[in-house]
Amino acid sequence: xxxxxxxxxxxxxxxxxxxxxxxxxxxxxxxxxxxxxxxxxxxxxxxxxxxxxxxxxxxxxxxxxxxxxxxxxxxxxxxxxxxxxxxxxxxxxxxxxxxxxxxxxxxxxxxxxxxxxxxxxxxxxxxxxxxxxxxxxxxxxxxxxxxxxxxxxxxxxxxxxxxxxxxxxxxxxxxxxxxxxxxxxxxxxxxxxxxxxxxxxxxxxxxxxxxxxxxxxxxxxxxxxxxxxxxxxxxxxxxxxxxxxxxxxxxxxxxxxxxxxxxxxxxxxxxxxxxxxxxxxxxxxxxxxxxxxxxxxxxxxxxxxxxxxxxxxxxxxxxxxxxxxxxxxxxxxxxxxxxxxxxxxxxxxxxxxxxxxxxxxxxxxxxxxxxxxxxxxxxxxxxxxxxxxxxxxxxxxxxxxxxxxx
Amino acid sequence: xxxxxxxxxxxxxxxxxxxxxxxxxxxxxxxxxxxxxxxxxxxxxxxxxxxxxxxxxxxxxxxxxxxxxxxxxxxxxxxxxxxxxxxxxxxxxxxxxxxxxxxxxxxxxxxxxxxxxxxxxxxxxxxxxxxxxxxxxxxxxxxxxxxxxxxxxxxxxxxxxxxxxxxxxxxxxxxxxxxxxxxxxxxxxxxxxxxxxxxxxxxxxxxxxxxxxxxxxxxxxxx
Ligand SMILES: Nc1ncnc2c1ncn2[C@@H]1O[C@H](COP(=O)(O)OP(=O)(O)OP(=O)(O)O)[C@@H](O)[C@H]1O
Ligand SMILES: [Mg+2]
Numbered sequence: 147x148x149x150x151x152x153x154x155x156x157x158x159x160x161x162x163x164x165x166x167x168x169x170x171x172x173x174x175x176x177x178x179x180x181x182x183x184x185x186x187x188x189x190x191x192x193x194x195x196x197x198x199x200x201x202x203x204x205x206x207x208x209x210x211x212x213x214x215x216x217x218x219x220x221x222x223x224x225x226x227x228x229x230x231x232x233x234x235x236x237x238x239x240x241x242x243x244x245x246x247x248x249x250x251x252x253x254x255x256x257x258x259x260x261x262x263x264x265x266x267x268x269x270x271x272x273x274x275x276x277x278x279x280x281x282x283x284x285x286x287x288x289x290x291x292x293x294x295x296x297x298x299x300x301x302x303x304x305x306x307x308x309x310x311x312x313x314x315x316x317x318x319x320x321x322x323x324x325x326x327x328x329x330x331x332x333x334x335x336x337x338x339x340x341x342x343x344x345x346x347x348x349x350x351x352x353x354x355x356x357x358x359x360x361x362x363x364x365x366x367x368x369x370x371x372x373x374x375x376x377x378x379x380x381x382x383x384x385x386x387x388x389x390x391x392x393x394x395x396x397x398x399x400x401x402x403x404x405x406x407x408x409x410x411x412x413x414x415x416x417x418x419x420x421x422x423x424x425x426x427x428x429x430x431x432x433x434x435x436x437x438x439x440x441x442x443x444x445x446x447x448x449x450x451x452x453x454x455x456x457x458x459x460x461x462x463x464x465x466x467x468x469x470x471x472x473x474x475x476x477x478x479x480x481x482x483x484x485x486x487x488x489x490x491x492x493x494x495x496x497x498x499x500x501x502x503x504x505x506x507x508x509x510x511x512x513x514x515x516x517x518x519x520x521x522x523x524x525x526x527x528x529x530x531x532x533x534x535x536x537x538x539x540x541x542x543x544x545x546x547x548x549x550x551x552x
Numbered sequence: 553x554x555x556x557x558x559x560x561x562x563x564x565x566x567x568x569x570x571x572x573x574x575x576x577x578x579x580x581x582x583x584x585x586x587x588x589x590x591x592x593x594x595x596x597x598x599x600x601x602x603x604x605x606x607x608x609x610x611x612x613x614x615x616x617x618x619x620x621x622x623x624x625x626x627x628x629x630x631x632x633x634x635x636x637x638x639x640x641x642x643x644x645x646x647x648x649x650x651x652x653x654x655x656x657x658x659x660x661x662x663x664x665x666x667x668x669x670x671x672x673x674x675x676x677x678x679x680x681x682x683x684x685x686x687x688x689x690x691x692x693x694x695x696x697x698x699x700x701x702x703x704x705x706x707x708x709x710x711x712x713x714x715x716x717x718x719x720x721x722x723x724x725x726x727x728x729x730x731x732x733x734x735x736x737x738x739x740x741x742x743x744x745x746x747x748x749x750x751x752x753x754x755x756x757x758x759x760x761x762x763x764x765x766x767x768x769x770x771x772x773x774x775x
């Protein structure tokens with residue numbers, strides 16, 4: 147038997163039963179469409195999460211140390227922080243062979259900042275002068291403050307991109323004086339925008355001052371809300387984290403089984419956890435989508451089974467004019483496979499369109515997982531084969547004499 | 553070309569054996585026009601289906617062109633049907649949602665080659681339906697459908713045309729058209745075995761076989 151004309155006649159049979167064919171395809175189409183969307187959106191969500199974490203953390207070769215025993219949820223501020231992390235801890239840590247440098251941070255969220263008649267409440271970050279280098283952040287206007295500024299308690303400020311536009315719309319802020327709380331600061335520079343953080347919020351509505359100035363002149367506290375430790379060898383971060391913890395316990399006189407009064411976050415570990423969390427949900431959804439596709443296969447099977455008894459006479463005629471059992475089997479199997487594949491193809495198309503829509507709506511980058519699309523098309527063919535074989539086998543074993551009687 | 557010896561066919565219905573054919577023996581030569589007559593349920597269709605390799609006998613021998621058909625596999629029987637047998641049925645049996653020409657092309661697909669549109673069109677012209685090539689079965693009269701079926705049966709140039717009451721569903725004039733077409737085909741050398749109730753149809757045959765309760769007998773030699 148020549149396969150091409152045979153395939154054409156199979157395709158023709160389907161196209162002459164268009165409504166039924168479309169209804170049969172629908173299940174597979176929906177399943178494959180959701181698989182395509184899930185795979186593509188899942189991947190762009192993962193990448194976007196990575197990007198936002200990177201926006202927040204700057205680099206992944208750092209370790210974040212906060213005061214408290216890891217029980218603090220949400221943003222640590224001066225109001226709710228344990229006074230356990232000292233400037234001296236930071237200096238001691240900076241001497242460790244594992245550590246390249248340490249940034250000291252003291253931040254607060256609820257301080258009014260005034261420029262002329264404008265009042266804003268950006269986050270105030272007192273930071274050491276190595277902040278831009280450690281974070282990889284860039285200054286777009288003016289300059290960041292220096293270690294000298296830090297030592298001399300200089301009242302200088304560097305604006306985040308958003309606080310600049312809020313306080314100085316259409317105006318050059320460099321050299322202008324703002325009031326943080328009631329203390330006057332001279333604007334020294336403006337930072338480049340960092341974009342959105344993991345929760346989607348802006349990371350640019352903030353103002354930096356030297357950490358010593360913040361400590362002595364703004365907050366009047368001598369402890370830190372955060373330290374960012376840059377490691378020399380980020381690939382060995384687990385061991386380094388252990389040594390950092392040991393040092394802090396020793397300095398804080400914590401013995402034996404007593405709990406830490408600080409907590410250390412390894413961004414790499416967090417990142418791994420976040421992406422694996424994402425992928426667990428993704429796996430679950432993928433199972434649902436595969437189930438939907440399989441249900442599409444069951445629809446194809448049951449409708450094809452009905453068709454086999456409805457088309458009994460046709461089977462008889464085909465056998466009478468020379469079709470072997472195998473030819474009848476192939477006829478029905480190919481119909482199922484073609485339907486499932488067409489369903490899968492339509493599903494992939496709808497899925498790509500749907501990905502575009504979801505990406506727009508969720509403000510995610512639009513990207514298509516070609517491998518996932520190819521796999522779902524393959525899956526649709528497998529579905530056609532698996533669910534087509536039983537009806538096809540029934541059709542092939544229809545007795546032609548009985549089929550033609552009456 | 554057809555030789556049948558002691559052919560029996562037994563069906564079982566609810567455990568009870570039903571004998572449809574009883575020790576049937578006959579020979580049909582190439583180019584003959586044979587009519588088989590008999591009451592309803594006498595076994596005519598059963599015999600025709602066995603002759604057409606669509607059904608297998610319970611016992612007995614069937615030689616088609618000298619080869620024993622009884623021992624053939626499904627795919628071999630299918631090839632024989634495709635190459636040597638043309639079926640025409642009482643109820644036309646054109647495929648639904650399929651044009652006249654596509655119906656005629658169907659046996660060519662199963663014969664293994666690429667279907668030739670030109671040959672299919674020519675076959676339709678041969679049965680006087682050159683103007684109905686693209687019509688669907690539902691758009692054709694009964695007589696026209698039956699002529700499409702005849703064109704389909706002829707397309708692979710089979711040795712034997714087996715017709716099971718081909719005029720049974722037709723009015724008198726359409727039946728006459730079909731019969732004279734079959735007569736022409738026989739004149740051109742096609743072997744025809746035709747089952748009928750209709751004495752007027754039977755009258756055209758060179759030779760009539762009668763079947764009663766599965767027993768076949770030669771009745772008369774006409775002309
Ligand atoms: N699949 C079957 N199972 C049981 N009995 C059957 C089967 N097929 C045919 N028969 C019986 O075999 C006998 C012969 O049937 P067949 O169809 O050959 O008759 P027929 O001469 O063609 O009749 P008609 O003129 O009504 O078409 C009948 O008694 C019929 O009931
Ligand atoms: Mg009959």
